[in-house]
Amino acid sequence: MFVYTGGRVPEHLRLHITHARVDESVSEIDEGAFDGCEHLLDVDCHNGVKRVNKRAFYLCRSLTRANLPGVTFIDQSAFGYCSRLMDVKFSSRLETIERWAFDECEDLTHLEIPSILRIDYGAFFSCKTLAEAEFGGGLETIGVGAFQYCHSLRRIAIPLKYDLFTLNSNERYDQFDDCFKLATVELVGSIHKPISF
Incomplete structure (x- = not known):
């Protein structure tokens, strides 16, 4: 289990992460944080995560599940080309989904x-x-x-x-x-x- 504490996932870990949990200290997932983590299967956010920034999970082609219980804003291409994404738990407070946010999510x-x-x-x-x-x-x-x-x-x-x-x-x-x-x-x-x- 990879615990995300902010920033971009280090390059040497990108092809090895399969499960991710967002640390309680994090309030937003940074731009390109998991971009290209091709083996990531699922991600769990806590209620305090309010924003998923640009390309945060772009090209995470194995991602099947995302738990976003507190997110109010999903930015441009945040989940673009996550072709296996099928289970998204959206927040009851989600207000904005920006351009191309779920582009080519073919299993949704x-x-x-x-x-x-x-x-x-x-x-x-x-x-x-x-x-x-x-x-x-x-x-x-x-x-x-x-x-x-x-x-x-x-x-x-x-x-x-x-x-x-x-x-x-x-x-x-x-x-x-x-x-x-x-x-x-x-x-x-x-x-x-x-x-x-």
Whole structure:
């Protein structure tokens, strides 16, 4: 068991770590901390870890489980190309998932993040086995290409809001492009009656 105390994992350990636990002294996982730790299987954070920074677990191709009980912010490409990641315990306080955060996490099948406020550009791009995604009424933004190429996505629960989706450079909404199986969109939270002036 490798105990993470901050910074980047030393190069001589990167190919040997299989299990990691974040020390109680750590409040955020630094940029590139475990980048390229190809044999890392699982990571356990404590409630005091609030942020996972850029590329923290990028290219951890064997990572299957991540326990993030207190994390409120997941930065750009934090779990990008973690192709075997299937079990993520998200915090009940998670608010922001930045661009490409879970890009190409091909084994991720289910998302349930009721506290999320913002899902950025390509956050779940090409998560090819993702079948269901559930978000709460507080969700404010789903960025360009957020779920593009999620070929198995069948069901999503989102709020009904006028400006929930952002336009791409071609003035198109492409959040769900190539989601061929998407058949059910459930509306969550309050639905307000339009007011005429």
